[in-house]
Amino acid sequence: MRAVISGYYGKGNGGDEALLMSLLQMLPSEIEPIVLSANPRKTHEQYGVKTCPNRSAFPILDTLKNSDIFIWGGGSLMQDVTSLASPIYYAGLMALAQQKGLKTIAWAQGIGPLNNPFTRWLTHQVLLGCTAVSVRDYKSAELLSKWHINPLIAPDPVWALTAKSVSGLADLPAPKVAVNLRSHPLLTSERLKILTQALIDFQKATNTCLLLVPFQSSQDLQIARYIAGKLPGNYKIIQLENPRELKGVFKGVEMTIGMRLHSLIMAASEECKCFALSYDPKVNHLMEEIEIPGWNLDKLPSDPNIISTAWLEYFVNGEPLLKERIQSLTDRAFMHQDILKKLIIN
Structure with missing residues (x-):
């Protein structure tokens, strides 16, 4: 067939x-x-x-x-x-x-x-x-x-995607926090400046190594480079084409600040704390489903200190999804396979 x-x-x-x-x-x-x-x-x-x-x-x-x-x-x-x-x-x-x-x-x-x-x-x-x-x-x-x-x-199939370890990632200093932002009308230049200042303040307070992870170079890379040019501490821009390696980036990462839906799904599935910046109802649906904090971009606080303080509090006191919950989401994601299997029966 x-x-x-x-x-x-x-x-x-x-x-x-x-x-x-x-x-x-x-x-x-x-x-x-x-x-x-x-x-x-x-x-x-x-x-x-x-x-x-x-x-x-x-x-x-x-x-x-x-x-x-x-x-x-x-x-x-x-x-x-x-x-x-x-x-x-x-x-x-x-x-x-x-x-x-x-x-x-x-x-x-x-x-x-x-x-x-x-x-x-x-x-x-x-x-x-x-x-x-x-x-x-x-x-x-x-x-x-x-x-x-x-x-x-059933949950998004990417919950069930097998991750692959990324060479050299373990050599970067810990703790590591991943960041994914994408171009979008709601991410105005003013909001990007606010978020960048919040990341600067957050990095100073935590001494984290920031992993800037573009999911689509044409929309994300320029933003990652802009942020990188402002950071006072360790960072790395990570561009990967293999989806399994992309998911593997989030292994051993303490927290992810993400806009894209699949940055949050990949991170959560690898036991990483997630903080969402929503630009689309699909991100809000995920926030509700797995109970992760965040803001809609159109309601982002104008004070970088409020943002960095929220990130810091979650970095210190937040919890990733329990392994049992991740396993349940992964198992249920495989339900999408059921309708594919029926094709060869029928």
Whole structure:
């Protein structure tokens, strides 16, 4: 059986690449994956799978014609906050696959926000046509229940991704605190200055080595470099393309201050204390689910001292997730594998 896998792949986004690797890790061996990618050669080299350019109509049509299954491969593909083009593209591929008679799977999705009536209708229609649907949070499930769709609900698959140790990381001075910030309209230049000053004050108070971890170079690296240029103490900018190594960064790290959803999931799963800076409802959902502190960026305190004091208090007195809770989340994340296994039975 051949499965076409569609997602935000080949763009150098660590979280989406981790979702792809998690999917490939869970995919039954009887199913051969063909990944639609913005960088087919790189995706092939990195994962050893067949690939197809994700914006080339004729190769995509030919790939669908010779396949049995179509999978949305995890993440927030169906949301219209970033643009209308994205949900229309992913829904269009799903609808095309359904028209051609493929089994279609919406796998490990975070549905929404969907503010536009058209994208809500479009998402509703293609999900109704799916063979199976799984979501990664209860808010997505609540939306789908209003559409009389009952998805499998399980934690994000990246909880179950096997981490790989990163060479040289243990040689950096302890204690270590990881930081992930990404470009976003809510992270204004003024808020970045406030956060940078808070990091300076926090580092002076704790003598920590700050690991600046870009998850997508095009959006995160410039910010990491800006912060690095201001820090008074030890730091290292860590850029990694292997999702397992990216997750492995958080082994032995005391605390993570993160914007990106998967920076927080990876950190929490490696027994690291997490403090969130939310720019998106999906981050708030995670904060509620695993009870981690943080601020919405639009409500960030304007006084760096308030921020650094909160970080310091949590650094000293906060607790990571219990091992039993992490194991439970990891075990339940493997529930997303169940709908993949059913493909070879049915």
